[in-house]
Amino acid sequence: MTSVVAGKTAAIVSDITALRDRARQHIEDGAVTPSYGADRPTVLKLLNEALATEIVCVLRYKRHYFMADGIHSESVKEEFLQHANEEQGHADAIAARIVQLGGEPNLNPEGITTRSHAEYREGANLRDMITEDLVAERIAIESYSQMIAYLGAHDPTTRKLLEGILAVEEEHAEDMATLLKSL
Ligand SMILES: [Fe+2]
Numbered sequence: 149m150t151s152v153v154a155g156k157t158a159a160i161v162s163d164i165t166a167l168r169d170r171a172r173q174h175i176e177d178g179a180v181t182p183s184y185g186a187d188r189p190t191v192l193k194l195l196n197e198a199l200a201t202e203i204v205c206v207l208r209y210k211r212h213y214f215m216a217d218g219i220h221s222e223s224v225k226e227e228f229l230q231h232a233n234e235e236q237g238h239a240d241a242i243a244a245r246i247v248q249l250g251g252e253p254n255l256n257p258e259g260i261t262t263r264s265h266a267e268y269r270e271g272a273n274l275r276d277m278i279t280e281d282l283v284a285e286r287i288a289i290e291s292y293s294q295m296i297a298y299l300g301a302h303d304p305t306t307r308k309l310l311e312g313i314l315a316v317e318e319e320h321a322e323d324m325a326t327l328l329k330s331l
């Protein structure tokens with residue numbers, strides 16, 4: 149019985165001696181081992197695009213927070229600020245994962261709107277602002293869904309990070325859609 153279990157484990161995890169030897173090679177790669185299943189340059193490029201997207205969303209929500217005025221603006225402003233802070237949290241988590249994968253977070257302001265999937269749209273009034281935020285959230289939802297599908301089982305850590313972010317973007321989209329109806 150024991151040998152069957154051990155045999156199965158060996159088939160899944162591979163030879164322990166080889167495993168220990170490989171772990172000692174390329175230790176400068178940190179968390180990235182030969183078993184990393186995704187194409188690292190592609191994942192880093194996608195994550196840097198996601199990082200740019202989050203930063204554009206921080207800036208757009210901040211602009212909307214400061215510029216919102218009118219009779220309905222008080223509760224909407226708070227929502228904008230909360231979203232700005234959550235997008236900043238996403239940006240930080242993505243940047244940390246980029247470093248963990250041996251890459252560098254691209255925080256160069258030059259080109260950030262080109263790298264971003266979502267757009268920076270100021271909006272002329274409260275309704276325009278909420279509409280632009282809803283559109284940006286829907287862009288983020290679609291691009292994160294595609295990245296998650298691409299990562300699959302190849303990089304479960306990045307996939308789970310993006311799944312968590314996706315769930316928040318879906319809440320953001322719902323918040324904006326609800327606000328739009330209430331105006
Ligand atoms: Fe976000």
Ligand SMILES: [Fe+2]
Pocket residue numbers: 205231235285288316317320321
């Ligand atoms: Fe969002």
